[in-house]
Structure formats: C-alpha cells, structure tokens
Amino acid sequence: MTFFLFLWVTHPGILVYLASSILFPGELEKTGSPNWRDYYYKNRRSFFFIFGAIAPLDIIDTLLKGLQHFQAQGPLYLPFIFCWGVGSLIAGITRSERYHSIWALLFPAILITYTALELVKLG
Numbered sequence: 001m002t003f004f005l006f007l008w009v010t011h012p013g014i015l016v017y018l019a020s021s022i023l024f025p026g027e028l029e030k031t032g033s034p035n036w037r038d039y040y041y042k043n044r045r046s047f048f049f050i051f052g053a054i055a056p057l058d059i060i061d062t063l064l065k066g067l068q069h070f071q072a073q074g075p076l077y078l079p080f081i082f083c084w085g086v087g088s089l090i091a092g093i094t095r096s097e098r099y100h101s102i103w104a105l106l107f108p109a110i111l112i113t114y115t116a117l118e119l120v121k122l123g
Helices: 003-025 036-062 067-071 076-094 098-120
Strands: none
Touching: 003 098, 036 067, 036 076, 067 098
C-alpha cells in the first residue's frame, strides 16, 4: 500500500470530519457568533464546499475501480452525485434562507430515496 493510496482511501472520512467540525464547533461562545443562525451563515461556505467536494471525488474513486464498476452504479448514480455537488455548491455561495431551508429538507429526501432505490435493486 502506497502513501497516496492511504490518502485516497481516507480522504472521504477526513472531509466528513472537517465538515462536521465546522458544523458542530462545540461551545457557541467560543465561535464569536451571537447565535447559531449567525454562526451557520458565517461558516456555510467552508462547510458546503468541503461537503460538496465529496461528490466529484466519489466519481473519480468509482472510475478508478474500472469502467464496469462505474456502469454498475446504475442510471441514478450520476444524477444523485450531480444534485449533491451542485446543491452544496449553491448552498456555499448563496445566503438565501429560503434556499437553505429547502436544501435542508431536499438533500436528505434525495439521499434517502436514492439509498432506498439502491437497496430495492439489491433485492
């Protein structure tokens, strides 16, 4: 096992850890923000850019496992990854409370639906 392979295998976990440490910093008083809403909007870029980076990196990881493995992911794989990546990118850019409210409900719904459909496909 090479060091590059080690980094490649651990990068999703590292990105999830970084995103969660931004989203859940611990004590609010230590952040310098007066409330959680303010903290969220001040740190949305970092969180969503890190969280959204997982999606395109997953495509690369899937392709590295071979074209047959990539095709075996099925027709919903790319639309799901596209929604994840683009939705997170928009969430990182926009400050719209309406968008963030919709995305907070829509992404888990998309994730649960995609997972359920994949589980049904497995039998």
